[in-house]
Amino acid sequence: xxxxxxxxxxxxxxxxxxxxxxxxxxxxxxxxxxxxxxxxxxxxxxxxxxxxxxxxxxxxxxxxxxxxxxxxxxxxxxxxxxxxxxxxxxxxxxxxxxxxxxxxxxxxxxxxxxxxxxxxxxxxxxxxxxxxxxxxxxxxxxxxxxxxxxxxxxxxxxxxxxxxxxxxxxxxxxxxxxxxxxxxxxxxxxxxxxxxxxxxxxxxxxxxxxxxxxxxxxxxxxxxxxxxxxxxxxxxxxxxxxxxxxxxxxxxxxxxxxxxxxxxxxxxxxxxxxxxxxxxxxxxxxxxxxxxxxxxxxxxxxxxxxxxxxxxxxxxxxxxx
Amino acid sequence: xxxxxxxxxxxxxxxxxxxxxxxxxxxxxxxxxxxxxxxxxxxxxxxxxxxxxxxxxxxxxxxxxxxxxxxxxxxxxxxxxxxxxxxxxxxxxxxxxxxxxxxxxxxxxxxxxxxxxxxxxxxxxxxxxxxxxxxxxxxxxxxxxxxxxxxxxxxxxxxxxxxxxxxxxxxxxxxxxxxxxxxxxxxxxxxxxxxxxxxxxx
Numbered sequence: 001x002x003x004x005x006x007x008x009x010x011x012x013x014x015x016x017x018x019x020x021x022x023x024x025x026x027x028x029x030x031x032x033x034x035x036x037x038x039x040x041x042x043x044x045x046x047x048x049x050x051x052x053x054x055x056x057x058x059x060x061x062x063x064x065x066x067x068x069x070x071x072x073x074x075x076x077x078x079x080x081x082x083x084x085x086x087x088x089x090x091x092x093x094x095x096x097x098x099x100x101x102x103x104x105x106x107x108x109x110x111x112x113x114x115x116x117x118x119x120x121x122x123x124x125x126x127x128x129x130x131x132x133x134x135x136x137x138x139x140x141x142x143x144x145x146x147x148x149x150x151x152x153x154x155x156x157x158x159x160x161x162x163x164x165x166x167x168x169x170x171x172x173x174x175x176x177x178x179x180x181x182x183x184x185x186x187x188x189x190x191x192x193x194x195x196x197x198x199x200x201x202x203x204x205x206x207x208x209x210x211x212x213x214x215x216x217x218x219x220x221x222x223x224x225x226x227x228x229x230x231x232x233x234x235x236x237x238x239x240x241x242x243x244x245x246x247x248x249x250x251x252x253x254x255x256x257x258x259x260x261x262x263x264x265x266x267x268x269x270x271x272x273x274x275x276x277x278x279x280x281x282x283x284x285x286x287x288x289x290x291x292x293x294x295x296x297x298x299x300x301x302x303x304x305x306x307x308x309x310x311x312x313x314x315x316x317x318x319x320x321x
Numbered sequence: 322x323x324x325x326x327x328x329x330x331x332x333x334x335x336x337x338x339x340x341x342x343x344x345x346x347x348x349x350x351x352x353x354x355x356x357x358x359x360x361x362x363x364x365x366x367x368x369x370x371x372x373x374x375x376x377x378x379x380x381x382x383x384x385x386x387x388x389x390x391x392x393x394x395x396x397x398x399x400x401x402x403x404x405x406x407x408x409x410x411x412x413x414x415x416x417x418x419x420x421x422x423x424x425x426x427x428x429x430x431x432x433x434x435x436x437x438x439x440x441x442x443x444x445x446x447x448x449x450x451x452x453x454x455x456x457x458x459x460x461x462x463x464x465x466x467x468x469x470x471x472x473x474x475x476x477x478x479x480x481x482x483x484x485x486x487x488x489x490x491x492x493x494x495x496x497x498x499x500x501x502x503x504x505x506x507x508x509x510x511x512x513x514x515x516x517x518x519x520x521x522x523x
Binding site: 006009010012013014015016017018019020021022023026027029030031033034035037038039041042084086088103119121243246249250 | 333345357376386390393451455469472473474504510
C-alpha cells in the first residue's frame, strides 16, 4: 500500500475519533442474556430431534405421503439485498473464482464452455448459463444482454426485501420468492417458472407467470403462454452450477428438501417412520465437488436409505427394501 | 466464502465458550451502534434490539453458510428486529436512508470530497463522515478495527499491538497492512466509490 494511502487512512481515523463505546453495564447485561440463550440452543441441538406432533399425526394416516415442494426457507430473514454480490460456483474456463465480489456496474460474461453462480443475498442466487452476459445495475437489478439466467429466491417479497428484477430489452421480470429462468435469444425472451411466481413488466402491462408455466415475448410484442415440466432435462445446466449445500450436522430431511428443490421434484417417503427418521438423523461429511446425483448416491446409503425417481417424484425407501 | 466466520460459527454450534465470547465481543458493539443509528439514538431500544438480534441469529446459526460476512448477516436480523420493535409500539418505523443501506444516495456525499484537504464544510458533514468511518470500522474483523484504532488514535506501537494480539511483530505489521486495505475498500464501497482512498485522495 502506498504511503499516501496510509496517510489518508490515518488522517481520516484521527479526524473522526474512536467509535462510541457501549456502556459496560449494557454490554454485561446483554451478554448474560444472550449467553443463556446460546447455552440453551446448544443443549437443544444436542438433544435428539423431534418431529412436530401435528405433522406426524397427520402423516400417520397415510402409508405413502407427499411433502411436496416445500420452500427451503428456514435460513434466516431476507436481507434487503445489502450483501455483497459474490461468486458462489463456477464451471468451465470462466475468469471468475468462487469468493470473488462483484461491484455494482460489473459486467459479467460467461464463456461458451462454462457458467457462473452468484449470490445476491443470503436467500437468493442467480446462475448464469454459458454464453451469457449480464450487467449488475443495482444490487436488485440485473440486465440480461444475452444468454440465460436462473434465479433462485427462497423468500417472499416484502417491504423490507427488494425483489430481484431481471431487465431485458423485451421486458422486465421481477421475482416474488421463486425459481425461474429467463432466456434471451435474438428476437425472443422466454420466462419459465419452476416455483412461486414472477411479475412481468411488458410495455405498459404487468403480467404474471406462475409455477409450471412459461411465457414468451417476441420482438413484435406478441405474448405466448404454455406449460412446462419443472423436472425436465432442459433444467440440467442449473445443476452444474448448484452452490453445494454444507451438509455437515444437517438432518437428512433438509438435504433431501434441498435436492428436490434443485431438481424440481416432489419428495415422498415410503412411510411416516422413515420421514421421522430423516428428520432426526444428522449427516456427517461433505458433498463438495459432487453432482446432485452423486450427492444422493453418497449420502443416502450412509443413512440406511435409498431412492427412486419416477414421474417427477423422488421417493425415499429403506435401503433393505 | 467467509471461512473465518464459518469456523467461528461452527465452534459456537459446538458449544465452545471462547467462541461465544469472541462472537459477542466482536459483534455486539457494532450491532448496538447499527441499531442506535436507526432508532433515533435511543439507547434502551438499541439494547433491546441488539439483544433480540443476537438471540434470533443464534437460533438460526446452523443456517449460516458464509456467503455473506457474519456482521452483514447479523445486520439483516437487526433490520427485522428494529421493524418489529416499532411495530410492537404501534409506531411506523423511521425511514432512514443511510448510505450503507442505499448506495444510490451516496451522491449526497459528493460535497465531502475536500474533507481531508480543507476540513468538513459543516458539522453535519463531519458527523456523517464520522458515522461512515465508524460503520466501515465496525464491518472489519474486530482485530483489524482495533489495530487501526490503537495505532492511529492511541499511538500504540506495532510491537505493543503484536503483544495485545498475541502475534509476532512481523505478523502485526502484516495485519495492519491488511486492515488498512480492508478499511480502504470497505469505506470506498460504503460511499459508492465516490470517496476513494486510493492514491491518498478522498
